[in-house]
Amino acid sequence: MDLKDLKNLVRKGEGSQLEFKLKAKHPEKIIREIVAFANTDGGTLLLGVGDDKSIPGLKFADDEEFILVQAIEKFCDPPINFQLERMAITNERDILIFTIPQSNEKPHFVKLSATEPPKAYVRVQDRSVQASKEVKQILRRENEEGIRFVFGEKEKVLMEYLAQHQNITLEKFAEIAKIPLWLASRTLVLLVLGHVLRVQPNELVDTYVIY
Template sequence: MDLKELKSLVKKGEGANLEFKLKASHPEKIVREIVAFANSNGGTLLIGVGDDRSIPGVKFADEEEYILEKAIEKYCTPAIEYRLQRLTVIAEREVLIYTIPPSIQKPHYVIHDFENNLGKAYVRVLDRSVQASKEMREVLKGERKQRNIRFTYGEKEHKLMQYLATNQVITVDQFSQAAHIPRPIASRTLVLLVLANVLKILPNEVQDYFTVAGEAWQ
């Protein structure tokens, strides 16, 4: 990427595949963006670019690169593949361009409890990185296995499709109540239908929504 291409990219603003950071301060938070890109459709992280789309670059690029490299190694599991390019924008100031492809080892986690090796997965939603729900994590695991998913169209599935015929979306709790089934069964059924490409999952910070695959929802 050259400077002209960088400016053109920055003009688009942050989005599902693009994140700006002025510096690599709070690297434990920045790795959430990297994990979210890897768990979603990939993306580009620019260090040295402001939220206002200014491009001041960073003065000590070596230090910024080292800090983020160590944070990625420390906090991300499984290890995440990425490419790094350093681009001079003005004298002695550079932008670090991290390109993160969609991973084939989803889900990736940001470790927050090293003693017990516990972490949180994140996915990209518009210009934000949100924590992945249990259902979203199961979908990511299932997509990684790439198996043909079979399911039985029974009473609960019929009630689900009836609900979606009059409501664009449904949550796990709404499905559980509408079909009069335990929440774990509702959760598993929705995940299976997403993996079978019957439904689509719409991750959200508060709760996920499910809709018929191929339909738009605002």
């Protein structure tokens, strides 16, 4: 990537596979983006670029690199592979380009301390959102072969509901199918893995739509 490519990339703005950060001031927050990229479709983090698409660069790129690389290695579990490139934009300022591929070891977690529960994140448009229990199960099993499920009464109720509504939540499915939450959860996960439904992760409540 050269400077022209960088400017063209920044011009597109943040999205599902692109994130801007001015500095590594709060690395414990930035690694959420790293984890979300690894758990979703991969992505690029540009350090030294503002949310407003400005490109001031980093005056002390060595320090910024050390802080963020150390955080990635310390707080991401399991470890995340990434590539790091440095690009000079002036004689005194650089951009750090972190490229994170989609992982084959999902889900990855941010694990800040032994007393705080680890949290997984996924990328939704230009945001990184915390993964629910169902999304974590889907990530863990998405490459599993031979997913099988029985299309019974509860699945019939679900599909009839979705024929008339845009989406459904876990709680709503349990309610209309008159089944416990654990069974509704397991059913939705299997239907997503079987490419019948698609999950739409959200910080408040996930929704499910027909694939």
